[in-house]
Amino acid sequence: MRTPALVLSAALLAVAAPAAPPAHASPPGGALRWGPCPAAEKELVAAGAECGQLAVPLDWSVPDGRTIRIAVSRVKAKDSAHRRGVLLSNPGGPGGVGLANTLALKPALKDVADRYDLIGFDPRFLGASTPVDCGPAPAPAEPRRRTTPRRDFDDGIARHRATAERCFAHGDNAALLPHASTRNVARDMDAIRAALGERRLSYYGVSYGADLGAVYAQLFPGQVDRLVVDSSTDPDATQYELFRRAGRPLEAGLDEWAAWTARRDSTYRLGRTAPAVRATVERLLEGAERRPVPVAGTRLGAPLIRLFLRQFVQRQEDDAALARTVRTLVDAADGRKVRPDPELAGMLAFLNSPEGEASFTGGAVFMCGDGGWPAGGWPGRPETYWRNIDRSRAAEPVFGPLVNDMTAPCPFWRTAPREPGTRIANSVPVLMLQAVRDNNVPYEGALALHRKLRGSRLVSADIRSHGVYGRGAEGHTPVPCADRAVNDYLRGGPLPARDLTCPGGKR
Template identity: 80%
Template sequence: MRRARETARRCFAHGENAALLPHASSRNVARDMDAIRAALGEDKLSYYGVSYGADLGALYTQMFPRRADRVILDSSTDPDATQYELFRRAGKPLEEGLDAWATWTARHADTYGLGRTAPQVRATVQTLLDGAGRRPVAIGGTRLGAPLLRLFLRQFVQHQENDPALARTVRTLTDAAAGEPVEPNPELAAMLELLNSPELGDMMTGGAVFMCGDRGWPAGGWPKDPETYWKNIVRSRAGQPVFGPLVNDMTAPCAFWETEPREPATRIGNKVPVLMLQARQDNNVPYEGALALHRKLTGSRLITADIRSHGVYGRGAEGRTAVPCADRAVNAYLRAGTLPAADLTCAAKGTVPSP
């Protein structure tokens, strides 16, 4: 709650910000996109967007359907859900992602020593979190309480290729919590560096203006009563012991938002041809959200990749497991402008990371 209040304070700190905030919306970002198209002298816009960029692309097709050319939406959300609903819906797939990681880690018990069965690995994580709730873990000159540890776990569990890095990080944090003199492993060190960087506050502020300004009022559907968040956290713990407290918490400043948007949220629903991609095990924006958008974009085709990932296209170029049939479909669409004849399900290549 303190972090949310601080982010809200930063947004309202200056008078000029207060004047601009009512106009900080995805609708105006889409208008900016169309202004760029016009400035380039193009009749139509071709576009690839991932995550929020995918939601933004869907909005563009709604606002400027005749200007949309080859539009690709990678990892999108249910356009009818509020921001708080979207956060809460991630809890179950996040726990499933952690289950998959725990199973992998148990197979490499000799390397990481976190448990020889998935339940034992899970118990190690829960013990770490419970202990950090009482006494933050001191490592790398930083003290990490349970909320920050949950956030770190979420960042790692998004991609199956991160399984070794997550196992190394949990091993390091478990040793640090036991009072052993350990140095942060490289992946944890990078996250600690970001956590302590002055840029982090600006990054949070930039995302907040759209998170709180979009998808309805008040403030993107975030409750204003702190008791609501507490009750949701308590209810979530039985089925979502690791991530329930994170996704049900007041993680955004929207409950303290003082500015009402100038326009209502846009309802998505059109026949514009669109190519959609979604990982079935995406635990950042769950698969069901993409299905909801797919039903509303009746001219769309959906390519499903059966992997744990946030983002499908071009994964090989990022050093992750490639999804060749998805890459081919996107490249063919960009080249010729022809959608696949039907929805596709693609297999990833080489999906098991090594320790």
């Protein structure tokens, strides 16, 4: 499962609105007490799942202190004769909720799903777990008719500063936020394992969820059964460094898309050659940096257009959607009346919804709470970001201003991380997956983690995608050999004898 639309994996984060906790909460330190799942979790209800809440320490260094609650779901294994244990998962973000995520993996898992209790959970401070709520976001300001890159940058800095102030001023957040970290989520996962009475757990995580899995293996190597991490990052880099490193792969992905679009010039009319298509995109952005593009009652400046481009260019199946969107934006910039296609219309509707602004702040809870990898590491001075943006334009004219920007309000966060980033070095058996042309978390980062995880095997897929496993179940082109490797391993087989490279399959 990938993170949802407009949650740009490592770039933009969303947190679900807090849900009412079920009444069947466990006492501190007790076993999980199961009951019906909330009616809003329709997939879980339909699957006959059980839900409960587990009390865990707010501060794991004070285990007898204040507790918070972690929302957990369970779909029991159907094949009791071949049951392996429990399978947890995380959908990415950070900021993605996961109460129904492991259940959603069933179509990809096939018969393997019957051998595990499928355990979902909302990480601390998200979803139905003890929530962090930054309060209602102010109504967005009316977009300017004319602007400049510096003005757009300064507007973003002001929003981040206001978000940080609002988050710490709201409710009990000042006490909660210092304890938002990936290491604490991993500790909560191990508390779930213990509460379920299991000696070890199995796990699948994608994107940030992959990094979370690696952190769990480092902190709890003896409790790992089968660990699968899909689309991971370099454990020696900070979050901001990882964002910046995505610039060149994103530009390469745009070139790949431009070549695809040029071969269909009769349909999209964006250019007969790849350089011509790219030039069309760059002209669109240059114009939007001065005069935002009017579409469906709103005006889209260059920062938002770059955001949309990034969302589509991540996955090769979205080439047509990206071409349609660029065609619409070019026409709108030229003063023509346009009707957005469903993909663009959905993004615009989200941006103009009451939840829009608030949803982009939730992942900052972990982006800013971690002391380093898999998040954290943000420069403190706004001018550092502006200087990096300016320097990036020559080599990365489309995505450099996006990936070098201050993406999260962390420089204005009022609390410092309690722990450093996690240093990875172990020989725990891990199955790793990575798309060779992933332009969200570049392939080189997975290679770096692979070297640190000395017991790992890497399955590489020659595709442009963020996430490899279970693509067919999501309606995308599958990578059968990667799916087989995961399912064979989770079924109980050994890791592949050597690293594998899978073809991308037909499009």
